[in-house]
Amino acid sequence: MANIGKDHIVSAYGDELVALAQxxxxxxxxxxxxxxxxxxxLLKLDRELADVTIIADQRIDDMQRKIDDMAVSMIARxxxxxxxxRSIITSIHVAADLERVGDMAKQLARRSLKLEGLSLQPTFYNGVKNMTALVLRQIKEALDAYAARDEAMAIEVCNRDDEVDAMHTSLFRELLTYMMEDPRNITPCTHLLFCAKSLERVGDHATNIAExxxxxxxxxxxxxxxxxxxxTQIKP
Amino acid sequence: MANIGKDHIVSAYGDELVALAQxxxxxxxxxxxxxxxxxxxLLKLDRELADVTIIADQRIDDMQRKIDDMAVSMIARxxxxxxxxRSIITSIHVAADLERVGDMAKQLARRSLKLEGLSLQPTFYNGVKNMTALVLRQIKEALDAYAARDEAMAIEVCNRDDEVDAMHTSLFRELLTYMMEDPRNITPCTHLLFCAKSLERVGDHATNIAExxxxxxxxxxxxxxxxxxxxTQIKP
Structure with a gap:
């Protein structure tokens, strides 16, 4: 990111580009x-952490507005x-994707509050846990690829989205079988189905940012x- | 829409603003x-219509890119x-919301293909049908409010989103009861749960456009x- 704006003669403009990237x-x-x-x-049914996440979403929404306003003002002046x-307009798009990921985080936190008190078997969580790890990696690497304009890393993130989708499909089926085994599993597993869907969508946003x-x-x-x-180049 | 761009001396620029709005x-x-x-x-399990909807999504994605490119090119030139x-940048945001609604339409169509062959009782559909009617109205009026810059209509769309959410919550519960009544209902009702969620999200995008x-x-x-x-002014 240190290089962004280095070619601009008007240093204040370069500063603004750096500030936007920051x-x-x-x-x-x-x-x-x-x-x-x-x-x-979600995984620990931690109410305090859920509240923190829900409150943080407001700050994330404010950040999006700030980025939008800064981008528009830079274009205007x-x-x-x-x-x-193109890069300024892209900031607007990336901020919109990030705002949606913030929404997904809030939705996961809200589901965790709904899951409290429902009889959840630890095995229900295995698939969600694996998917969580993969999706966190996706969003992190997408942001790294964006900050460093790293073309190869961007392609890797996009390719890895197939794994996220496959994991989602298999988790979907697994949760349905728990529901069929015992009607008491229906409510908690339905919430987990939606959590899996939220995670899959976080993966989609990571792909958007990488693209x-x-x-x-x-x-x-x-x-x-x-x-x-x-x-084929990675795995010959 | 006829008025957009009328104050611009350079008529080609006014033409471009009109073209973007169009x-x-x-x-x-x-x-x-x-x-x-x-x-x-979804409601008629019409495979042909599902295919049409899935194919149409590609055209909708292309439209978004076209609007993006046109907006960026207008700002640059x-x-x-x-x-x-502000209004040109807003086009970019609205096109992004519309693209997401197109995705939701595709998802509904895909679910209808999955529902084929599953034993669906017509009563399962009642709630989805009502929600569909409301959400279609929301997206239509949001677009009208946007095209006409109609402030009152925009507020109405945003206010009516509470109805969409309430309908979604009650439908969610209703579908869970069908699932608990008979395990054979679990798979079809799970698909309908996701359809209801997609419709709720279409409502959210309508609200975004109205805002x-x-x-x-x-x-x-x-x-x-x-x-x-x-x-309070509407219902004293």
Missing amino acids: LISEMGGQVEVAIENGTKA RQPMASDL RAYYLKTGKQLTSDVQELHR | LISEMGGQVEVAIENGTKA RQPMASDL RAYYLKTGKQLTSDVQELHR
Whole structure:
């Protein structure tokens, strides 16, 4: 990120570009913490952590508005060149994705409050736990790829989304079998089904951010051909 | 919409603003049809209509990219004044919301394909049917409020979102009872739970669009005070 804006003669403008990138990075950090807390609240049924996550969502929403306003104001005052303009507009999109991930964290926290008092067997959680770990990694690496404009890492995040989807499908089936075994499992497992869906969507947002990182670096949309090529290069 | 751009001396620029508004309106029309088709495919288990909806989503995604590109290119070439800039940036946000609604339509269509062959009792559908009607109205009026910059209609859409949420909550409970009554209902009702969730999210996107319409007209964020005041004025 240190290089962003270095080519601009008007240093105040360069400073603004750096400040915008820092805001996104800060928002990304907050969202990572929110998803970590939201999933931890869910897995440990930790009411306090759930409250923290729900309250944090307001700050994340405020961050999005701040980034939006800053981006619009920069465009209005500086007449950015095409490449800067594209990167400023991309900040708006990435902030929107991050805001949605914050919402997902809040939803996970809310589900954890609903799960309190319901008879949850620890085995129900195994799939959710694995999915959580993978999705956290996805959002972290997507943000890293975006901050560093790292094309290869962006492709890897997009490729790994298939794993998230496969995990979601298998978890879906597993939870249905618990529900069929015993009607008392229906309510808690339904909540877990929605948690799995939220996690899958966090994965989708990570993919969106990675795709934007790829586009900013290469100027091209990430196609399935490129993804496939990358797969074969990694695993020959 | 006919008035947009009338104050601009450079007529080509005014033409571009009108063209952008028309693109949004066209995309809105496509998304309305997609949601109508998606819900109809679900309620009638109509495989053909499901396929049509799934294919249409690609066109909707393309429209979003087109609107994005046009907005960015207008900002880059014309140096829009603050109010125009805000409205151009808003197009990007509204197109993003519409793209998500298109995704929801596709998801409803996909669920209808999964529901084929599962034993669905017609009563399961009652709640989904009511929710569908309300959500279709929400997205339609949100788009009308946006196109006409109609502040009162925008507030009404936002206020009516509480009804969507209440309907979703009661439908959620109803479907859980069917699942508990008979384990054979678990799989079809789980799919319907997700359909209800998708419809609730379409309602959220309608609210987002209405909030943006309100902001464009008034320059202020829509607060709960304003919403409450509007409620008491409508129903004294």
